[in-house]
Amino acid sequence: MQDLITRLLIELGEDPAREGLVRTPKRVERALTFLTSGYDADIDEVLNGALFSVDYNEMVIVRDIDFYSLCEHHLLPFFGKCHVAYIPNGRVIGLSKLPRLVDIFARRLQLQERMTNQIAETIREKINPLGVAVVCEGTHLCMAMRGVEKQNSYTITSAMLGAFRDNARTRMEFLELLKLRSPAVGLAIPAQTPAGVSCLDE
Numbered sequence: 001m002q003d004l005i006t007r008l009l010i011e012l013g014e015d016p017a018r019e020g021l022v023r024t025p026k027r028v029e030r031a032l033t034f035l036t037s038g039y040d041a042d043i044d045e046v047l048n049g050a051l052f053s054v055d056y057n058e059m060v061i062v063r064d065i066d067f068y069s070l071c072e073h074h075l076l077p078f079f080g081k082c083h084v085a086y087i088p089n090g091r092v093i094g095l096s097k098l099p100r101l102v103d104i105f106a107r108r109l110q111l112q113e114r115m116t117n118q119i120a121e122t123i124r125e126k127i128n129p130l131g132v133a134v135v136c137e138g139t140h141l142c143m144a145m146r147g148v149e150k151q152n153s154y155t156i157t158s159a160m161l162g163a164f165r166d167n168a169r170t171r172m173e174f175l176e177l178l179k180l181r182s183p184a185v186g187l188a189i190p191a192q193t194p195a196g197v198s199c200l201d202e
């Protein structure tokens, strides 16, 4: 990878031998390896010992989980907050594991829509709850830095499964608990985000 980064610096018109860049290929390799470490993560290993049986079926909600990812169209960062809720059906996931789960799917080349769906589907698969809802709010540097969008705008994606999809009241209860930074947008969140809206493929 370091040879490729050196080559890239040359293609960009840089001198890879100048002082500030000498160790850059090594740093970039280390950074990219970490930022894509989600591919190698074993979900069962992460969740190991953190799935519990409960006699409880009220909504569990974890707000404001930070995520940092790389958009697969431009290899530039997108980042923001992820909110996760589910209604248990006899089993729960230890709360501290939800941020780990978000990291696993964020540390890849991603689309925000797909990341949102993967988090929701994994929770469904692991504990078979009555419903799962995942909402992500992300700022995409590929749009902001290139002037495609206004600097402070962010993209909201959602995945609603089971009771959150079928029951409008459940969905509203969740969205009200979230109090998204932009409430008007929150109320308009659809049950499923249309494909291809977060990062423009250009």
Ligand SMILES: [Zn+2]
Residues within 6 Å of the ligand: 071, 072, 073, 074, 075, 076, 140, 142, 143, 199, 200
């Ligand atoms: Zn992009």
